[in-house]
Amino acid sequence: MPQSPAADVTALRLASVRIPGESALLDIQVLDGEVSRIGPAGQLPVVPGSREVDLDGRYVIPGLWDEHVHMTQWALGANRIDLSGAASAGEAADVVRSSIARLDDDGAGLTVVGVGFRDAGWADVPSLALLDGATRGLPVALLSHDLHCVWLNSAAASRYEVAVDPSGLLREDPAFHLTRELGKLPDAVVDAWVRESAQAAAARGIVGIVDFEMTWNRDVWRRRVAEGFDSFRVDAGVYPQDLDRAIGAGMRTGQPLDGGNGLVRVGPLKVLIDGSLNTRTAYCVDPYPHGGRGLLTVSEAELLELLGRARDSGFVPAVHAIGDGANEVALNAFAAAGIRGRIEHAQFVRRQDFARFGELGLTASVQPAHALDDRDAADSNWAGRTDRAFPLRSLLDAGAILALGSDAPVAALEPWTAMSAATTRTRQDGRGPWHPEQALTREEALTASTRGRGRIRVGNPADLAVLDGDPLAVPDAVFAAMPVAATLVAGRFTHGGH
Numbered sequence: 001m002p003q004s005p006a007a008d009v010t011a012l013r014l015a016s017v018r019i020p021g022e023s024a025l026l027d028i029q030v031l032d033g034e035v036s037r038i039g040p041a042g043q044l045p046v047v048p049g050s051r052e053v054d055l056d057g058r059y060v061i062p063g064l065w066d067e068h069v070h071m072t073q074w075a076l077g078a079n080r081i082d083l084s085g086a087a088s089a090g091e092a093a094d095v096v097r098s099s100i101a102r103l104d105d106d107g108a109g110l111t112v113v114g115v116g117f118r119d120a121g122w123a124d125v126p127s128l129a130l131l132d133g134a135t136r137g138l139p140v141a142l143l144s145h146d147l148h149c150v151w152l153n154s155a156a157a158s159r160y161e162v163a164v165d166p167s168g169l170l171r172e173d174p175a176f177h178l179t180r181e182l183g184k185l186p187d188a189v190v191d192a193w194v195r196e197s198a199q200a201a202a203a204r205g206i207v208g209i210v211d212f213e214m215t216w217n218r219d220v221w222r223r224r225v226a227e228g229f230d231s232f233r234v235d236a237g238v239y240p241q242d243l244d245r246a247i248g249a250g251m252r253t254g255q256p257l258d259g260g261n262g263l264v265r266v267g268p269l270k271v272l273i274d275g276s277l278n279t280r281t282a283y284c285v286d287p288y289p290h291g292g293r294g295l296l297t298v299s300e301a302e303l304l305e306l307l308g309r310a311r312d313s314g315f316v317p318a319v320h321a322i323g324d325g326a327n328e329v330a331l332n333a334f335a336a337a338g339i340r341g342r343i344e345h346a347q348f349v350r351r352q353d354f355a356r357f358g359e360l361g362l363t364a365s366v367q368p369a370h371a372l373d374d375r376d377a378a379d380s381n382w383a384g385r386t387d388r389a390f391p392l393r394s395l396l397d398a399g400a401i402l403a404l405g406s407d408a409p410v411a412a413l414e415p416w417t418a419m420s421a422a423t424t425r426t427r428q429d430g431r432g433p434w435h436p437e438q439a440l441t442r443e444e445a446l447t448a449s450t451r452g453r454g455r456i457r458v459g460n461p462a463d464l465a466v467l468d469g470d471p472l473a474v475p476d477a478v479f480a481a482m483p484v485a486a487t488l489v490a491g492r493f494t495h496g497g498h
Contacts, residue, residue, distance in 0.1 A: 011050035012462075012491050016041050017060045019456070020446075020472045025057060030462040033490030038458060053497065058485055059470050062452035063207025063463035064415040067365050068344060068405035071211045071234075072220075073147065075193035076183055077409040081114035083142060089124045092117050092142065092151075093134040100136060111156060113182055114142040115409060119149075120278040120377040126151045128168035141182055143175075145373070146410050148276040150175045172275055172295060176214060191224055198231035201413050202494040205465030205484045208233035208451065209413075210365075210405070212270050212318070212344075216242050218251070222259040231494050233463070234260075235267035237318065240306055243269060252314030262490070268318035268342060269310045273298040274326035277347065277377050282323035285350065288381050293325060300329045307337035317341035318365065324348045324388075331356045342403070345370075348382060348389050358399020365403045366392060368422035368445075369411035375434045386435060392422055393438045402440075402448035419445040420480035428477055442472050442479065462491035 012030040019026065025041035029050070037044050081099045086092035096114055103110070112135070119126055131140060131153040139156035143149075150170045157164045160178055164170065170178060183190070201209070209232060211217060217236035221229075236257070238246045246266070257264040275281020275295050283294040298306070303319065310317045321330040322345045330343050331353055342363040347370065357364055371378075371390035378389045388394065396402050404418050411417070422445045425433040433439070440448070452460050466486040471479060486496030 010491075011047045013044070013047070013050050013052040014060065014464075014466075015052050015054045016057055017055045017466070018057055018470070020059050020061060020470050028060065028456070028462075028464075030488075030491035033462055033492075035456060035458050035460050035462050038456065055466055055485075059467040060456065061205075061446060061465050061467065061471065062450035062456055062460075063465050063487060063489065064205045064449045065208045065210070065403075065451050066201070066206060066405045066408070066413055066415060066418075067210050067403040068367060069209040069211050069408045069413060070147070070213050071194060071197070071209065071408075072183055072190060072213045072215075073179070074408040074413055075190065075197040076113075076185075077115045078197060079193055081112070081142075082116055083114045084116035084118070084145065086117055088122045089119065089126045089130055092126075093130050096131070096140060096142070097134040100134075100138060100140075111139040111141060111159065111182065114140070116145045117142055117151065118145050118278055118373075118377075120280065120374075120381070126167055126169055128152070128154060128157075128164060128166050131168055141178065143179060143182075144278065146276040146278050146407075147179060148172060148175060148279045148281060150178050152178075171279055172281060172297060180214060187223065191227060191229075194224065195229060195231070197413065198229065199495070202231045202487050203484060203496075204414055204416065205467075205482075205487050206232050206413070206415060207463040207465070207487060207489050207494075208235070210235045210237060210267050210318075212237040212267075214239060216245070218246075218249075218257060218266075221264045222257065225259060225261045225264060230261070230263065230489075230492075232263070232489060234264045236264060237267040237270045238315065239270050243306075243309065243313075243315070246315075247309075247313045253316040269306070269315040270318050270320065270344070271298060271303065271306055272320040273303055273329060274321060274323050276322055277374055277381060280381060282348065283326040283329070284323040284348065284382075285325045285328070286385075289383070294323050296326060296329065300333055303329065303333040304336050307333050307339055307341070310341070311337055311339040318344050320344045322347045324350045324353070328353055331360065331362075334360050334362060345407075346391075346395060347374075348378075348385075349391055349394070351388060354391070354394050354398040354400075356398075357395055362400060363403050364395045364400040365405060366390070366395070367405050367407045367411060368392065368418045369406060371425065371434060371438075372421050372427050373411060387437070389435070391438050392440050396440065396444065402444070404445065404448045415449055416480055416482045419449060420476065422448075423479070424476055428480060446471060462488055464488045466496065
């Protein structure tokens with residue numbers, strides 16, 4: 001493709017493009033960051049000063065959004081020990097032992113951090129003694145893939161002044177607190193890693209994320225934009241502990257953030273009311289095989305109060321609910337508060353509750369890759385009931401608005417992986433599809449991955465992804481790793497165009 005237009009050009013013509021599923025060549029005119037006209041190739045009036053980029057018959061779709069990201073954690077994870085391949089606690093300890101052996105100066109002064117372990121399917125169990133034996137007295141903290149659990153050795157427990165039992169595990173709020181502490185690196189270091197991760201996401205067609213980093217996110221993104229961040233749009237979430245501060249600052253969901261350069265808006269109010277499947281803390285109606293029903297960390301009465309405050313202050317609530325018991329609580333509270341919003345994850349839902357998503361006008365913010373990552377854990381912990389686990393088709397058919405995401409770093413910030421998981425319910429790894437009756441069509445997956453809800457429309461921001469193939473027609477393996485030729489945000493190339 002020819003070189004992209006300069007940043008100060010306000011008029012752009014994308015020539016000779018196709019819309020997925022159609023063969024006719026079109027031109028798309030962009031003016032001041034918005035789609036201004038769409039028409040047959042070569043027939044649109046020329047806008048004075050417009051630059052033309054010939055896309056040579058490539059396919060153009062609305063730019064993709066990841067609706068659930070922890071951006072700082074995703075960037076940090078790329079620079080930590082990867083434990084995702086460990087099939088046991090012993091293997092995880094061996095990976096850490098090997099990594100420590102390669103450290104200069106014995107890692108003096110460092111806390112060694114690993115990410116991505118999945119202990120729900122391990123035959124053995126984490127323990128303080130096992131990790132102590134692998135770590136030569138260096139402080140070591142290992143974060144589970146879902147961020148709901150941290151495995152510590154004795155040196156790390158001492159450094160961070162936390163009490164651990166013989167398992168060495170922290171779960172839920174204590175784990176979240178320590179995770180935030182572990183992320184307290186110099187801003188310049190973290191922001192550089194975020195820029196690298198964001199550029200990689202833009203190269204996959206991402207034009208925006210909802211960032212649920214568990215911090216006062218407003219100032220973080222202001223700083224990043226002031227330093228030149230411009231890879232995609234960000235809706236920066238707010239947590240209950242900061243709600244008073246946000247209301248006092250006049251913030252509300254959807255409001256452009258001062259200093260955000262038109263890229264950053266106030267996001268939803270994020271409320272976590274249960275745990276996760278892999279830590280067996282997702283709140284369920286029936287007991288787990290090991291006992292207990294998980295944790296309800298916010299009562300229905302407390303949630304109702306928060307939803308009422310959100311309603312009265314202009315915040316859209318985004319309620320983390322994974323277990324079927326938590327989803328029931330969330331639905332009850334939404335109904336009582338008389339407010340629309342989002343349920344994040346909705347991984348396990350009672351059959352009688354599906355219709356309530358549509359009746360209440362709720363968005364189900366779902367992460368399809370989790371269905372494949374967690375299929376064995378679900379079959380083990382929700383045995384005989386997984387026909388209603390990760391229930392994308394059931395939610396959509398019930399009238400829920402689907403919004404796809406990754407929950408990065410829980411899964412990769414890779415929209416095509418998510419859409420492939422949603423449409424095939426398999427990884428192309430030899431395992432058959434898992435509950436294929438819950439699959440989406442490709443059109444549905446693309447629609448759920450875009451803020452334009454699947455269409456390029458005149459008057460919408462020119463947030464676009466340019467593809468080297470028709471996403472409705474390429475083979476499954478190509479779709480899962482879809483080649484993205486270019487990405488534009490408000491008519492500005494953030495990837496490709498050279």
